[in-house]
Amino acid sequence: MHRRALFGLAAVVLCAPGARAATGEVHIDNFVFTPDSLKVAVGTTIKFINRDDLPHSVVSAVRPPIFKSKTLDTDDSFSVTFDKPGEYAYFCGLHPHMKGVVVVA
């Protein structure tokens, strides 16, 4: 279901760039950002959703962070819109071994 959403996003990026604001989702399942690497178009909004029983957060890996969620308890979500091209690495502030990246082109 959620994967389908991501395929949908890819279709938007490839087939109708600029037609409308694209969106995507990253799920946190079992202490893993899924997908942990995501390529999106400029202007895409990514929604991070915590599906775990324990809280997590989403913090950009640069200092100071470009984006930082509040603590996300189970089923909480956090959205970021990526307006500029680049590679945006992020991690979980509670469990920093959890990492991911959004590549914006």
Added chain:
Amino acid sequence: MTDQPTRRAALECMIWAGSGVLWTVAGGVPRGQLVGSAQAATTGFTFAQISDSHIGFARDPNMDTPGTLKAALELVKAAPVAPVLMLHTGDVSHLTKPAEFDVAEKLISAAGIPTAYVPGEHDVLEDNGKSFIKRFQKGMKQGAPGGAYYSFDQAGIHFVGLNNVIDLKAGGMGALGAAQLAWLEKDLAGLSASTPVVVFAHIPLWVVYPQWGWGTDDGAQALTMLKRFGSVTVLNGHIHQVMQKIEGNVAFHSARSTAFPQPAPGSAASPGPMKVEAAKLRSYLGVASVSHVQGTGPLAIIDTPLGA
């Protein structure tokens, strides 16, 4: 059991059971024993360790974390030699909420045992530990303003409470940071090598399982500073299970949670809460694993169920 414990044996002996650990210091050597164990210390200075009470967590397998914290505290109080000090090794709360801190503070202070706290990552959300320090570390002389680390001396033992849960770095594990390490070096400098040292921090200072972030990136630097001491005991929480090892004169011990168990390293898809049958939760509380620290000898790990 007197054999040198292997990693495998240590893993096999890990038992989750959410009570506390009693520590008795006789002749400068701390000896650990799980609260509720039939064999109780009768002499020496006794202190207790509780950990990971996660007040605010209310999901499978534990809808009543205040209840299990209370049960753990009752076991601590019921020990044959009443502990005169308690250490809480962090994750007092689940989400750093004032209401969660309120519940924990009330329950723990009602036990009537002076308690020294270090923060877990769940205690420092959004405010970098400000509210935790204000509430749970008042009266402690901070190693640095807002640092959430300090030391004190009691009964001839030097206690060092460390903070390895703030300002963590992408891809890393727990971290102490350069400022805290510099403070620790100074803090230990004046002590004679015969002073027993007890170091307590939330995340294990040794690397337990990096795949799950169970370790401290710069923990080895702290442990190097402790090498010259004849008796060092390192107490941690975070991993919600008993794990013990000894290296030279340093004995490591991680305590169980009073809230919920976490799986043995690598035994599950993630370190999320282990789903334990509700009917079994309290009986797990009584399950004990015992460690004795005997001079510079090996840490004996004894698998001791306390009851059915």
